[in-house]
Amino acid sequence: PTVPRAGSTLLGYIGIDTIIEQMRKKTMKAGFDFNIMIVGHSGLGKSTLVNTLFKSQVSRWSSGWGGEHKIPKTVEIKAVSHVIEEGGVKMKLTVIDTPGFGDQINNENCWDPISKYINEQYEKFLKEEVNIARKKRIPDTRVHCCLYFISPTGHSLRQLDIEFMKHLSRVVNIIPVIAKSDTMTPDEKNEFKHRVRKELETHGIEYYPQNEFDDDMEDKNENDKIREAMPFAVVGSDKEFQVNGKRVLGRKTAWGVVEVENPNHCEFALLRDFLIRSHLQDLKEVTHNIHYETYRARRLNDNGGLHPISANNTQESNL
Ligand code: GDP
Ligand code: MG
Numbered sequence: 001p002t003v004p005r006a007g008s009t010l011l012g013y014i015g016i017d018t019i020i021e022q023m024r025k026k027t028m029k030a031g032f033d034f035n036i037m038i039v040g041h042s043g044l045g046k047s048t049l050v051n052t053l054f055k056s057q058v059s060r061w062s063s064g065w066g067g068e069h070k071i072p073k074t075v076e077i078k079a080v081s082h083v084i085e086e087g088g089v090k091m092k093l094t095v096i097d098t099p100g101f102g103d104q105i106n107n108e109n110c111w112d113p114i115s116k117y118i119n120e121q122y123e124k125f126l127k128e129e130v131n132i133a134r135k136k137r138i139p140d141t142r143v144h145c146c147l148y149f150i151s152p153t154g155h156s157l158r159q160l161d162i163e164f165m166k167h168l169s170r171v172v173n174i175i176p177v178i179a180k181s182d183t184m185t186p187d188e189k190n191e192f193k194h195r196v197r198k199e200l201e202t203h204g205i206e207y208y209p210q211n212e213f214d215d216d217m218e219d220k221n222e223n224d225k226i227r228e229a230m231p232f233a234v235v236g237s238d239k240e241f242q243v244n245g246k247r248v249l250g251r252k253t254a255w256g257v258v259e260v261e262n263p264n265h266c267e268f269a270l271l272r273d274f275l276i277r278s279h280l281q282d283l284k285e286v287t288h289n290i291h292y293e294t295y296r297a298r299r300l301n302d303n304g305g306l307h308p309i310s311a312n313n314t315q316e317s318n319l
Contacts, residue, residue, distance in 0.1 A: 031083075031090030033140040034280060035121075037172070038095065039114065039164065040149025041102030042071055044179040049147075049236035050095050052249060052260060053272055054084060072100035075113045079141075096143060102160055111164045118143050118172050122295040129296075142292060144283045145208070145275065146172045149179040150196060150231060154188050157199050165205045171291055173208035173283055175275070176200070181233030181266050182251050182258040189233050196231055207231075209279065213286055226274060232267040235260050 038046040081094040096117070101110055121142045128138040146168065150161060165174055178196070181189055200207065209227065214220040241250045241257045249260040259265045275283075 028088055030137065031092060032284075033092045033094070034284070035079075035094040035096065035141060035144050037098065037114075037118075037143045037146040038149070039098050039101050039146060040179060041151070042099060044149040044151060045236045046097065046147075046149055046179075048238060049149075049177075049179075049234060049268075051238060052236040052268065053275070054093060071103045074104075075100040075110050077113060077117045094141070107160050110160070111167050114164075115168060115171060118168070119295065122292050123299070125292065126296055126299060140284075142287055143172050144287045146174050148174050148176045150176055152178055152180050152183050152192070152233075154184060154192050156195055162199070162203050162205070165200070165207065166203060169206050170294075173286055173291070174205075175208050175271075176231040177271060178231050178233040180235065182235045182253050184233070193231060193233060208283065208286070210286075213290060222278075229267070229270065232271040232274075234268045234271055235266040236268070 036050070038050060040046055076099050077096060078099065079094050079096045081092055084091050084093055098114055101114070104110060125138055125140065125142055128134055148161070148165060150157065165176065168174060176196070178189070178192065184192065206212075207230070209223045211223075211227075214223050235251060235258055237249045237251045237260050239250065239252075240247045241252070241259075243250070243257060243259060248262070250257040251260070252258075260268045263269050
């Protein structure tokens with residue numbers, strides 16, 4: 001490593017600030033995991049939105065996901081990983097799809113397989129952590145974020161929406177979004193967003209970013225703005241249109257082309273910026289420090305301290 005010359009004079013520069021560069025180099029070398037789960041009944045545009053979020057990198061390997069219209073008889077969990085690189089930084093993105101959710105006649109407890117999957121990933125991480133010869137870097141399969149798709153009915157949340165978010169919001173970071181928002185007029189959209197927010201509040205559902213985890217006033221002010229704008233009303237698309245001489249992703253509707261990335265048209269860009277450009281690291285930290293920590297504490301308690309955890313003994317969620 002290069003030691004800055006300026007450090008040699010007594011009252012001069014020490015070089016503490018180079019930690020940032022050191023961390024940057026390590027992150028560049030190691031890359032990072034980001035695991036995102038998508039939940040909502042079929043046809044709400046989940047696959048399309050994820051492809052839109054991560055651009056062609058993802059759509060190349062996931063084509064065929066959305067095309068399938070066979071509905072599984074129970075909720076299935078499908079995880080697909082792909083490495084995306086930008087500016088020399090590698091992200092191993094895992095998208096966890098949950099086909100079959102909300103598609104049954106009786107949707108009672110259909111969040112069970114989902115909460116089981118989430119807890120299994122915590123369990124896996126915990127086992128690695130308590131291992132005597134633990135890995136220097138534990139592979140992270142924990143779900144950092146769960147995008148929950150709300151149907152653009154314009155009425156209210158369904159019972160299932162409320163039940164799911166109630167059960168899961170203590171276990172994982174939930175980000176509710178309003179799907180296919182191009183099917184509503186701007187007035188309907190605002191009205192619906194307002195109503196959904198009220199309902200979430202009435203039912204005491206804490207979505208991400210949770211009030212209680214704001215670090216300081218600056219954090220709180222920033223997150224308040226986001227919370228007031230949620231749930232984001234999004235539009236996804238894989239079709240390009242020519243607008244003012246530029247090619248943009250969009251959808252053709254009765255009143256013209258809705259541009260996916262235009263903040264005057266929908267809130268896709270807001271969601272993308274929030275999820276990736278401003279809060280990705282925080283999503284990972286809240287997962288580790290709050291959700292995983294809760295699981296771990298409960299697990300080690302139940303286990304009477306640090307006895308080895310037996311294999312194949314994954315706990316169901318009681319949270
Ligand atoms: P999934 O079952 O939730 O994964 O939904 P898909 O992504 O497969 O999309 C289902 C259908 O809805 C496809 O025909 C998409 O073209 C369409 N679709 C996806 N996103 C949107 C959207 O934002 N608005 C509208 N109007 N249609 C969409
Ligand atoms: Mg799909």
